[in-house]
Amino acid sequence: MxxxxxxxxxxxxxxxxxxxxxxxxxxxxxxxxxxxxxxxxxxxxxxxxxxxxxxxxxxxxxxxxxxxxxxxxxxxxxxxxxxxxxxxxxxFLPQQLSETDTKAEIAAIKAELNAAGMKDMGRVMAELKSRHGAALDMSRASALVKEALA
Incomplete structure (x- = not known):
């Protein structure tokens, strides 16, 4: 399509x-x-x-x-x-998530996975990518995940 x-x-x-x-x-x-x-x-x-x-x-x-x-x-x-x-x-790209929406998604995934620290960053990033891969700038999302898990 x-x-x-x-x-x-x-x-x-x-x-x-x-x-x-x-x-x-x-x-x-x-x-x-x-x-x-x-x-x-x-x-x-x-x-x-x-x-x-x-x-x-x-x-x-x-x-x-x-x-x-x-x-x-x-x-x-x-x-x-x-x-x-x-x-x-x-x-042609899907609409990108705003920074506020991205932070909200990260918080939800963090709570869902019981992520506590930086050791859980890989799991959080994997889940975030599987849910919103095309609608995210993963380098920006990575910085936001680090900030949330620090």
């Missing part, structure tokens, strides 16, 4: 002659195809939605890191290009 939506948006961008959006969508399509090729020889194949969401999440993370580096290096034009690509990628 998500894969088809990306393909139809690519066609729409082509017809509208929106070069920047088209380039970003083609990049997404190429990454998904690369991932498909990687998984050809794999024993276990993830669900298609999960695969596409995973690719999009990684691409978004890469764009955010690039934006930080370009801003730090005073390369505004490159940062703006990355921001435009990030906006297109984020259209």
């Amino acid at each position: 998500l894969r088809e939506k990306i393909q139809s948006e690519t066609v729409t961008a082509m017809k509208a002659k929106d070069k920047e959006r088209l380039a970003a969508l083609r990049l997404v399509g190429a990454k998904i195809k690369d991932r498909d090729i990687e998984l050809r020889t794999s024993d276990k194949k993830p669900d298609d939605e999960e695969l596409v969401t995973d690719v999009l999440t990684k691409m978004a993370k890469q764009r955010r890191e690039s934006i930080e580096m370009y801003d730090a290096g005073d390369r505004k034009e490159l940062a703006d290009k990355e921001r435009a690509e990030l906006a297109v990628i984020e259209e």
